Amino acid sequence: MKPLFIVMLILMFGAPAHSDGQGLVREPENGSEKTFYYSAKKLGIPILKATIRIGNGYSEQGKNLYKIEAQVISLKIPGFMFRMNNRFTSFIEMDSFSPLRYVKQIDQEGLLLQKKNYSQIVTFDSVHHVAVVEKKETGEKNEVFLPPSTYDPLALFARYLLKEDVSPDQEIRMSIYDGVKFREMVFHSKRARVKSKMLGEIDAFCLESITAFSSFGEKEGNIRIWYTANGHKVPIFLELDLPGGMVKFELEEMKEES
Numbered sequence: 467m468k469p470l471f472i473v474m475l476i477l478m479f480g481a482p483a484h485s486d487g488q489g490l491v492r493e494p495e496n497g498s499e500k501t502f503y504y505s506a507k508k509l510g511i512p513i514l515k516a517t518i519r520i521g522n523g524y525s526e527q528g529k530n531l532y533k534i535e536a537q538v539i540s541l542k543i544p545g546f547m548f549r550m551n552n553r554f555t556s557f558i559e560m561d562s563f564s565p566l567r568y569v570k571q572i573d574q575e576g577l578l579l580q581k582k583n584y585s586q587i588v589t590f591d592s593v594h595h596v597a598v599v600e601k602k603e604t605g606e607k608n609e610v611f612l613p614p615s616t617y618d619p620l621a622l623f624a625r626y627l628l629k630e631d632v633s634p635d636q637e638i639r640m641s642i643y644d645g646v647k648f649r650e651m652v653f654h655s656k657r658a659r660v661k662s663k664m665l666g667e668i669d670a671f672c673l674e675s676i677t678a679f680s681s682f683g684e685k686e687g688n689i690r691i692w693y694t695a696n697g698h699k700v701p702i703f704l705e706l707d708l709p710g711g712m713v714k715f716e717l718e719e720m721k722e723e724s
Contacts, residue, residue, distance in 0.1 A: 499724075501722075502701060516536075517535075518623075520534055529560075532559075532624055537553045539551050548575070555620075556620030556621050563621065568621070569585075569588075595616075597610045622642055657669065662702045665694065676689075688706075690704070700717065703717070
């Protein structure tokens with residue numbers, strides 16, 4: 467199915483970030499581009515806007531790639547409580563869904579968030595099971611050894627969005643590296659009837675797990691990811707039980723372009 471694995475760790479969604487992908491060539495005939503637009507409210511007040519964009523038809527060094535972009539932006543209403551403009555881009559191989567490169571632009575601060583402002587590139591070597599982490603401000607590079615089948619958050623999102631299926635009462639184990647911390651997570655699935663502002667009353671699957679949120683100093687919370695069970699596998703909700711309370715992202719619009 468198509469869960470929103472994009473924010474399972476870092477409270478982030480998608481929109482264009484800088485690609486940092488020299489040598490990329492767009493080939494639209496390889497597929498279409500899909501964009502999902504979300505809004506999050508706290509006590510009925512909009513506080514965050516998020517976008518996920520999935521593009522394919524890219525090539526680099528003879529490899530066909532998907533490009534997954536993510537962004538989450540805070541609105542002005544929270545003010546001093548928190549400000550966020552975090553962007554991410556992941557390039558993954560079409561055939562194996564192995565991550566190739568993960569780019570992060572973090573800009574956030576406030577009473578409810580740790581202040582962070584940096585750019586980072588994580589380059590994955592799936593053959594030798596290592597990742598090279600580069601800080602763009604200083605050019606400093608570090609090599610990190612990882613278990614096989616480790617993904618960045620967006621690469622994992624794309625794998626379950628575009629390839630893997632999920633059934634009710636299933637346990638899903640995941641290995642994720644976001645350039646800061648390696649995590650092993652376990653999600654549990656269930657099926658229920660839910661109401662969507664955009665789609666109405668529909669059958670949906672939910673994936674639920676406990677995880678730590680790096681945007682909140684690694685404090686643990688609960689994440690529930692909802693997506694339609696009607697064959698289209700549309701990610702419709704993301705519920706986050708955060709240290710500061712519950713936040714619910716809801717799908718407001720989706721677009722598909724050739």
